[in-house]
Amino acid sequence: MGDLAELGGLESAQRGLRPVQVMHLPCKIHHDGAADVEAYFRPTETDKKSGTIVDEKGDMAQIREATFRGRKLLGAELTLPEKTQGFVLEKEDGTAPGEPEHWECQAVFDRIVYWNFDRVPSEVDETRRWADWLEVSRAINLA
Amino acid sequence: MPKGSGFVETEFGLQLEEDEEEEEEEVVASQSQSQSPSQAATQEALSGDENDDASHNEDKGKGKDVEKGCTLEAKSADEVAAKLDAIFHVSPVPDKCKDGVPCILGIDEAGRGPVLGPMVYGAAYWPKSEADSIDKLGFNDSKQLKETDRDRFFGILEREKDRIGHVICDLSAEHISANMLLRTPVSLNVISHSTAIEMIKRVRAQGVNVAEIYVDAVGNCEWYEKRLAKIFPHAQVTVRAKADAIYKVVGAASIYAKVTRDRALRDWVFREHYDAQGQPLRRKRQLEELNCSGYPSDERTVAWLRKNADPVFGFPSVVRFSWKTARSMLGEHEEEMDTAERARLEKMRAASNMIDFVKVDWETAGERQGMVSLASTFKPGRSSLRPKYFRDRRMHAVSSF
Numbered sequence: 362m363g364d365l366a367e368l369g370g371l372e373s374a375q376r377g378l379r380p381v382q383v384m385h386l387p388c389k390i391h392h393d394g395a396a397d398v399e400a401y402f403r404p405t406e407t408d409k410k411s412g413t414i415v416d417e418k419g420d421m422a423q424i425r426e427a428t429f430r431g432r433k434l435l436g437a438e439l440t441l442p443e444k445t446q447g448f449v450l451e452k453e454d455g456t457a458p459g460e461p462e463h464w465e466c467q468a469v470f471d472r473i474v475y476w477n478f479d480r481v482p483s484e485v486d487e488t489r490r491w492a493d494w495l496e497v498s499r500a501i502n503l504a
Numbered sequence: 505m506p507k508g509s510g511f512v513e514t515e516f517g518l519q520l521e522e523d524e525e526e527e528e529e530e531v532v533a534s535q536s537q538s539q540s541p542s543q544a545a546t547q548e549a550l551s552g553d554e555n556d557d558a559s560h561n562e563d564k565g566k567g568k569d570v571e572k573g574c575t576l577e578a579k580s581a582d583e584v585a586a587k588l589d590a591i592f593h594v595s596p597v598p599d600k601c602k603d604g605v606p607c608i609l610g611i612d613e614a615g616r617g618p619v620l621g622p623m624v625y626g627a628a629y630w631p632k633s634e635a636d637s638i639d640k641l642g643f644n645d646s647k648q649l650k651e652t653d654r655d656r657f658f659g660i661l662e663r664e665k666d667r668i669g670h671v672i673c674d675l676s677a678e679h680i681s682a683n684m685l686l687r688t689p690v691s692l693n694v695i696s697h698s699t700a701i702e703m704i705k706r707v708r709a710q711g712v713n714v715a716e717i718y719v720d721a722v723g724n725c726e727w728y729e730k731r732l733a734k735i736f737p738h739a740q741v742t743v744r745a746k747a748d749a750i751y752k753v754v755g756a757a758s759i760y761a762k763v764t765r766d767r768a769l770r771d772w773v774f775r776e777h778y779d780a781q782g783q784p785l786r787r788k789r790q791l792e793e794l795n796c797s798g799y800p801s802d803e804r805t806v807a808w809l810r811k812n813a814d815p816v817f818g819f820p821s822v823v824r825f826s827w828k829t830a831r832s833m834l835g836e837h838e839e840e841m842d843t844a845e846r847a848r849l850e851k852m853r854a855a856s857n858m859i860d861f862v863k864v865d866w867e868t869a870g871e872r873q874g875m876v877s878l879a880s881t882f883k884p885g886r887s888s889l890r891p892k893y894f895r896d897r898r899m900h901a902v903s904s905f
Contacts, residue, residue: 391863392816400776400785401817403586426588430818430834430864431681431825433588478866479687490897 381449381468384436385475385488386429402427404436404474411437413484424482425474437482440472442495447471576777576784584775584782586821587676590699597710598630600667605631606715607669609707610753611700613720614761616692618798619805619827621769623680625673625696626760627703628753632715634667639752649759651766658763661756669712670760671703674768677824684826693723701735708736716740718754720747769794776820791820800829809833816862834861 384402410421414437425436441447447470453463475488601607609629616623630638641660649657661668675695683690700719708714717736721728721743729743744750748758774791778784791812796804806829813819818834831837832849890900 387866389865390816391865396816397776397814399779400787401814401820403584403775403780403821405586405588426586428586428588428678428682428821431678431823431830432685432866433682487896487898491899494894494897494899 378466378469381470383447383449383470383473385473387434387476387478388429402429409481411482411484414482414489416440422482427476429476433479434476435479435481436474436476438472438474439489439492441470442492445471445495447473578784579773579778579782581780581782583773584778584780586678586775587674588678588682590679590702591674591676592702592706593672593674594706594710595665595670597712598665598667598669600631600634601629601669601712604711604713605633606713608632608635608716608718608753609704609714610718610747610751610755610757611703611720612748612754612758612761613696614758614765615798616696616722617800619800619809619824619829620794620796620798620822621677621772622765623675623692623695624761624765624768625671625675625699625703626757626762626764627671627700627707628661628668628756628760629670629707629712629714630664630668630753635752638664638668638756654759654763654766657756657759661759668756669707670757671706672760672764673699673703674764675699676821678821681823681825684824689826697728697731701732704732704736714739717742718747718751719743720754720758721745769798772822774820774822794822800827805829810858813859813861815859818861833858835863 404425404427407424407426409424411424412421414422416422416438417440422437427434427436448466449468449470450464451467453465456462475482475486477486477488480486607629608631609627611625611627613623613625615621641657641664661670680692680695683695684692704714704717714736715738717732717739719728719732719742722745725743725745729741732743733739733741742751747754749755772794776785776791777787792808794808796802796808798805800806809819809823809829810833813833818825819830823830825831825834828837832845838846838849894900
């Protein structure tokens with residue numbers, strides 16, 4: 362079993378890690394591996410703005426459009442909360458049972474672009490709301 | 505705008521160009537509402553090529569495909585962007601249609617049935633007084649004409665710029681798919697009606713006196729006619745099946761529609777061959793030319809779909825994902841099929857070496873009810889289920905991965 366404490370070593374691993382764009386889609390894709398994203402997935406910026414999401418600069422966040430398997434997706438950026446960093450981890454194969462698992466850090470990110478199916482992105486989207494908990498958790502646990 | 509369709513950017517907007525005299529030039533689509541942001545960057549990104557000459561239009565993509573499947577030259581970001589919105593091309597008002605002269609207008613469409621490519625709506629109008637003389641030009645319904653005849657009539661229509669005006673609306677496969685697959689689906693009929701209405705409005709907005717409207721229709725003519733008459737009370741509205749054979753304005757409209765669609769398919773540029781900036785992507789296998797009718801009943805169309813599929817993304821953007829053909833192949837809506845359809849699908853899967861599409865589950869759950877306060881987590885007598893506060897936020901406890 363891996364131990365989350367071992368992730369502490371990630372900070373040093375962070376140097377030299379490439380930033381990557383992470384996207385969250387409103388569907389379950391039963392696939393784990395490479396996909397032809399650059400060719401097929403073509404987001405467009407629109408003039409439309411979210412009514413509730415405020416971006417880093419303090420403006421109403423811009424809404425993006427894209428399609429996946431024909432369906433229209435509306436997307437917005439979610440910046441990770443303060444003092445939070447995202448990592449893309451990949452497990453190394455061939456660990457003997459009982460031995461600690463080895464996870465390689467592939468990339469870092471500090472924001473996620475998430476997409477709704479035919480619904481304008483809003484501050485109350487489930488996909489954003491875990492971020493509230495982080496703030497609450499910090500307040501509770503550090504008090 | 506599809507390459508080679510003969511559209512040229514002028515101060516009036518896009519106009520059809522004479523295609524006999526000039527070399528076919530590559531023209532970039534006119535402004536669709538959602539522009540990609542990287543247009544400024546594209547000039548830098550475009551690769552140099554000795555065939556390029558300084559274009560008089562800053563927005564134009566440089567170069568063309570040398571040959572399909574061979575080394576591709578860069579495009580502009582606009583040419584390889586998604587086309588989710590309907591694209592309207594409205595001709596300038598012909599001189600003879602100005603000053604409130606009563607005009608007759610016809611609307612027809614092309615490419616309603618196929619699973620590939622855009623559905624194109626065409627509208628043509630001319631002064632009522634010119635009707636007899638234009639009749640003599642000899643338009644017939646475009647479906648009866650051979651492609652060469654249609655092209656010829658297209659040229660004739662173009663030469664009559666002083667008295668024949670038009671609107672063309674390009675509804676891409678993406679636009680159709682997106683609308684028909686919304687949570688509250690917009691049917692193809694509604695798309696059609698809305699487009700026709702919008703086209704008439706745009707002509708009227710230019711100050712043209714649209715006195716008579718003729719529309720080719722499928723389905724309920726009466727209802728459609730009443731609806732149009734209500735929206736355009738000052739016009740005489742006629743909706744008929746096969747109107748393109750009866751009324752010359754509709755015949756002319758159908759030529760605009762059909763020729764535009766034919767050229768779009770003939771010159772189709774797969775945006776999947778380029779990245780978002782228009783740079784060609786190095787791919788193992790290129791998508792094949794669209795050398796089939798595009799109709800789902802055509803074996804060659806189904807074969808094309810099979811051969812040009814992608815396991816994760818399904819199909820390229822030229823395909824209408826809302827079509828039963830596409831949905832069956834992707835394993836969607838299987839629950840809606842009856843046993844006969846399901847048997848046919850199984851047979852097709854077994855017979856062909858169809859690729860295994862990755863399964864994709866779309867959430868169709870209804871709106872979640874409100875937000876739960878954190879305090880509710882501490883209420884006594886909670887069930888063993890993870891508190892709703894966390895479930896609502898899709899949060900799970902993780903002690904290991």
